[in-house]
Amino acid sequence: MPLPSRCPFPLDSGAADIHGETAALRVLGPAARVVLPGGVPAWSVTDPGLVRRLLVHPRVSKDARLHWPAYLDGDLPSGWPLQIWIEIRTVQTAYGPDRRRLRRPLVPAFTARRVRDLAPRIEETVSELLDRLAEAARAAPDGIVDLRAHFAARLPWLTVAALVGLPETMYDGFQAVNDSVFETNLSAAQAAAITAEVARLCDDLIAVKTEHPGDDLATTLLDTHREGLLSDQEVPDSILMLLGAGYGTTACMLDHAVVNLLTHPDQLELAVSGRVGWEQVVEETLRHQAPVANFILRFPTEDLHDETTGMTFARGDALVINYAAAGRDPAVHGADAGRFDVTRATTRDHLAFGHGAHYCLGAELARLEGRIALPALFSRFPGLDLAVAPDRLTPLPSIIFNGHREIPVRLEGNPDTWA
Ligand code: HEM
Numbered sequence: 001m002p003l004p005s006r007c008p009f010p011l012d013s014g015a016a017d018i019h020g021e022t023a024a025l026r027v028l029g030p031a032a033r034v035v036l037p038g039g040v041p042a043w044s045v046t047d048p049g050l051v052r053r054l055l056v057h058p059r060v061s062k063d064a065r066l067h068w069p070a071y072l073d074g075d076l077p078s079g080w081p082l083q084i085w086i087e088i089r090t091v092q093t094a095y096g097p098d099r100r101r102l103r104r105p106l107v108p109a110f111t112a113r114r115v116r117d118l119a120p121r122i123e124e125t126v127s128e129l130l131d132r133l134a135e136a137a138r139a140a141p142d143g144i145v146d147l148r149a150h151f152a153a154r155l156p157w158l159t160v161a162a163l164v165g166l167p168e169t170m171y172d173g174f175q176a177v178n179d180s181v182f183e184t185n186l187s188a189a190q191a192a193a194i195t196a197e198v199a200r201l202c203d204d205l206i207a208v209k210t211e212h213p214g215d216d217l218a219t220t221l222l223d224t225h226r227e228g229l230l231s232d233q234e235v236p237d238s239i240l241m242l243l244g245a246g247y248g249t250t251a252c253m254l255d256h257a258v259v260n261l262l263t264h265p266d267q268l269e270l271a272v273s274g275r276v277g278w279e280q281v282v283e284e285t286l287r288h289q290a291p292v293a294n295f296i297l298r299f300p301t302e303d304l305h306d307e308t309t310g311m312t313f314a315r316g317d318a319l320v321i322n323y324a325a326a327g328r329d330p331a332v333h334g335a336d337a338g339r340f341d342v343t344r345a346t347t348r349d350h351l352a353f354g355h356g357a358h359y360c361l362g363a364e365l366a367r368l369e370g371r372i373a374l375p376a377l378f379s380r381f382p383g384l385d386l387a388v389a390p391d392r393l394t395p396l397p398s399i400i401f402n403g404h405r406e407i408p409v410r411l412e413g414n415p416d417t418w419a
Helices: 018-027 048-055 083-087 097-110 112-117 119-139 147-152 154-164 168-181 188-211 217-226 234-263 265-272 278-288 323-327 363-380
Strands: 031-036 040-045 144-146 294-300 304-306 311-313 319-322 408-410
Touching: 018 323, 031 319, 040 048, 040 294, 048 304, 048 319, 048 323, 083 188, 083 294, 097 112, 097 217, 097 234, 112 119, 112 363, 119 144, 119 147, 119 154, 119 363, 144 147, 147 154, 147 234, 147 363, 154 168, 154 217, 154 234, 154 363, 168 188, 168 234, 188 217, 188 234, 217 234, 234 265, 234 278, 234 363, 265 278, 265 363, 278 323, 278 363, 294 323, 319 323
Parallel strands: 040 319
Antiparallel strands: 031 040, 144 408, 294 319, 304 311
């Protein structure tokens, strides 16, 4: 087993090559010392076994306010671009009883039955978005449209915005801030401006939902606040977290599924012909291109020794879970782990939705969106093709979300048959 390097590996804040970076980190051991954007030291945990053990370890916390000395001692750089990930007060940054308190009100919205009931609405939205995609392609002088903006990102956005209960007049404003809030190469001024805009939008939303409650998550959070079970800050923060968790993640999953299928026609053929189910395409995409590439941060609440790897993490060390690396681990998925293969036996053996106490609440919803959106897209536009070479697609500038800025495509075929 190679020893972890003593020289920390600087993560690229622009995330130009997430998988090149994870391959380099894996060579350094099951976890490697890294420097986060903004100059903050941390560990990147790449080994899937170690990831699983840390995610269920009772002495690993996500609460910087309790367990991160660098935060408590004021050692973080001012205007740190990742600050919002630490400061937001939600289930995602909570530990112990607080974690349970903050997760409890969200759970009923994600039961198997509630998610199944969303299917007709998602099918309707998909159909409308595909109509609009065809219109946009007809209107574009060169016939090129951005599939990410019109479809891969828009579907999850409309789905989660309705679930949270945003009035339609607020859809675009909230979507715009969500597009920038997760960029990890923002300047301090940009990060501050976005944080202020988010706070303003959340205040407006809370005013609307207080006046006009509905059958939605924002209303549930407000009711829970009224019962004294959530603080003033936890309500807007949970709203923002839900929108981000349901939107950027699923957008990246659909984005990579489409790009992978367009660049691997043999794999697309397996799905379109029905020889491989679309659920398998979704799982292989999650394994091969973990939409949440890195999740920040976790902190051992005491010195922690992992017997299996021999690694020791000190109390208060910052840990990044590298889901992108875990999905391509050669020991689990073989030497060709970097290949997109929808027939792979280990496809479902991924950690893209996390593991343990913080396991993704929206996993079944995201899977449902994929199973509905992908066959509908390829059946409506069988000639769909990328309008640029795959290596010209620009990655999102985020170490957290793994996707593309745009997916320029041509719908091809006869426009009369599109609608
Ligand atoms: C492909 C899409 C998705 C992926 C890859 C994904 C991934 C993840 C991951 C990795 C975590 C755990 C983070 C950690 O603690 O390390 C998580 C948590 C979470 N996800 Fe998702 N997610 C997706 C879709 C969704 C959707 C659609 C929703 C619903 C709005 C959602 C809501 C949540 C929530 C609320 C949590 C926090 C759970 C907790 O901390 O207890 N996610 N997700």
